[in-house]
Amino acid sequence: MDENKIKKYIAPFLAFAAFFVYANALPNGFVWDDEEQVVNNVVIRDMRNLPLVITSSTFYAGGAGLRGGFYRPLVTLFYFINYRLWGPNATGFRLVQLVFHIANVLLLYYLLKKIFSNQGFAHGDLAAGLAALLFAVHPANVESVVYVGSIGETMYAFFVLLALLVFARGVHSNRDIDKKTLAVFFGLVFLGLLAKETAVVALPLAYLYWLVLKPQKDINLKFIAGSALVLGVYVLLRQGLARISAMAIHFAPISSATIFERLITVPYEVVSYLGIIFFPRILSISRHFVVSAITDPRFWASLIFLALVLAAGSFYTRKTRSKLFAFFMLWFFVALLPELNIYPLDMTLAERWLYVPIMGVLAAISMVLVSFIASMPKNYKPAAVIGLAVIVCILGVRTVARNENWKDGLTLYSHDAALEAQASPQGSYDLENNLGVELFRAGRIDEARTHFERSIELQPKWTYPQNNLGAVLEHQGDLKGALNQYRKSAALDDYYLAHENIANILIKLKRYDEAKSFLEGSLKKFPQNENMQFFLAELYGADNIGNDANAKQKALSIITQTLALDPQNPQIIQLYLMLKNNKNIEL
Numbered sequence: 001m002d003e004n005k006i007k008k009y010i011a012p013f014l015a016f017a018a019f020f021v022y023a024n025a026l027p028n029g030f031v032w033d034d035e036e037q038v039v040n041n042v043v044i045r046d047m048r049n050l051p052l053v054i055t056s057s058t059f060y061a062g063g064a065g066l067r068g069g070f071y072r073p074l075v076t077l078f079y080f081i082n083y084r085l086w087g088p089n090a091t092g093f094r095l096v097q098l099v100f101h102i103a104n105v106l107l108l109y110y111l112l113k114k115i116f117s118n119q120g121f122a123h124g125d126l127a128a129g130l131a132a133l134l135f136a137v138h139p140a141n142v143e144s145v146v147y148v149g150s151i152g153e154t155m156y157a158f159f160v161l162l163a164l165l166v167f168a169r170g171v172h173s174n175r176d177i178d179k180k181t182l183a184v185f186f187g188l189v190f191l192g193l194l195a196k197e198t199a200v201v202a203l204p205l206a207y208l209y210w211l212v213l214k215p216q217k218d219i220n221l222k223f224i225a226g227s228a229l230v231l232g233v234y235v236l237l238r239q240g241l242a243r244i245s246a247m248a249i250h251f252a253p254i255s256s257a258t259i260f261e262r263l264i265t266v267p268y269e270v271v272s273y274l275g276i277i278f279f280p281r282i283l284s285i286s287r288h289f290v291v292s293a294i295t296d297p298r299f300w301a302s303l304i305f306l307a308l309v310l311a312a313g314s315f316y317t318r319k320t321r322s323k324l325f326a327f328f329m330l331w332f333f334v335a336l337l338p339e340l341n342i343y344p345l346d347m348t349l350a351e352r353w354l355y356v357p358i359m360g361v362l363a364a365i366s367m368v369l370v371s372f373i374a375s376m377p378k379n380y381k382p383a384a385v386i387g388l389a390v391i392v393c394i395l396g397v398r399t400v401a402r403n404e405n406w407k408d409g410l411t412l413y414s415h416d417a418a419l420e421a422q423a424s425p426q427g428s429y430d431l432e433n434n435l436g437v438e439l440f441r442a443g444r445i446d447e448a449r450t451h452f453e454r455s456i457e458l459q460p461k462w463t464y465p466q467n468n469l470g471a472v473l474e475h476q477g478d479l480k481g482a483l484n485q486y487r488k489s490a491a492l493d494d495y496y497l498a499h500e501n502i503a504n505i506l507i508k509l510k511r512y513d514e515a516k517s518f519l520e521g522s523l524k525k526f527p528q529n530e531n532m533q534f535f536l537a538e539l540y541g542a543d544n545i546g547n548d549a550n551a552k553q554k555a556l557s558i559i560t561q562t563l564a565l566d567p568q569n570p571q572i573i574q575l576y577l578m579l580k581n582n583k584n585i586e587l
Contacts, residue, residue, distance in 0.1 A: 010128075014136055015102050015105070017396070053077045094146060108132045112124075115209070135362050138277075140351050142399055154355065159188050166188060197234075201335045254341050254348045257290045268302045276351060286420060410439070413434045432452075436450075464495070502522075515535070560576065
């Protein structure tokens, strides 16, 4: 089959390959932050809360609206719409996410095809197809595609690719670009920012591509003005309307590192990302490391390695006179820059952060491979194509296997915690806690306690394992110890579950007046927390603690509000009916 006939089948084959390698992930359940953003998030269940999309963050805060350090309105909208369509069905959420990935694969193909065409690169369709195929099946993308909480990655990539495609197509033969094209480009970048702030990388990528084209006309003023407008409106919405600060509190070791330590960690971060691209054997959702001294081999060896890579890339660029190769390598570094912890993030390295940067590397690799194969003697080409097919299959098999790790929380955390323990002497404070939660749910309480204590040892300021250790103590019958532990958790970060657990323990200890007072104070912080409202309604409605008619009326008023928040909850409905019909309620 000749090259022209092959071109007709590239796009449908890419879509099929992307779907095929992720099909086994569709039945997987919700995991990790999916619980706080979807499963426990009562806000997204009611379309009347839709205005919160533009004025809030993405994480459910236990009755205090949506909170967190992220401003990603399109992500929250995604949760609203998908919950409306599928309810608490993870398969539906993940199917839509896979559609975004397939769309990104096709957009990458058409973008690279256009870029290669603009530059007159021979066999551009095949190079674009190979890069998109590698992107479609690469296991580094599993976290971005199968983890519902990372929909922001696939969504912002969609808008970035669409914006760059509009930009590339809008460049005329005289290297000019019209105002309408620029307006559409900036509009798409703005939508990307509303999915994830990292979409800002579209601006330098577009400008770098403009420079590659050797422009005859200057767009500096127009480009600067458009960029300033887009970023200004985004900041106005984020900080002015939603009041979400640019600074977020993180507990990862890299967050508490000095700026010097973060900078000398960068070379090892970059090398680690390249390792994931070329040798994706060890994959983990949580990677924590900090390089503390320039004498550390991770710094100087990585720096030497990167210098050699850059030298080889520069040599190839000069030899082939290919500015496109340099552009694609710059794509990788520019797109990765926001994720390198110069500004501290919540972990040192995350595979989902590689979703857009990897495109640059794969495009550069595909350019080299297609050019090399095209220059081969005709009788060697079939073997080279078979070799490429084998590599694609190996990557696809690794992706399918990694999807299985994401089957459920216990499988994922058990697998990744073991890997992280080998890779890092101290392990991972968040994986330890998450694994403990799944072990606790599985009834393996003693094992769970060990992991919670290990998490606290690694990061004593983090509220979640403190609360979870309290749950272990409560399960073991130590109510007073559990109460102290829950209070310690609440003191660290006003964690809503800690407040719920404190109230529950006070009721179990029959300290009813104290429980009422505590709940009334907590509900000022979490005014729409249905669990605390339920507890308070029970306390005011209970006959066996001497409540009068006024107290029961107050209980009915509280539970009526609770029912409005969650009208399908059978426990809330039952208490409402008992109070409404003046039935006996005992604690």
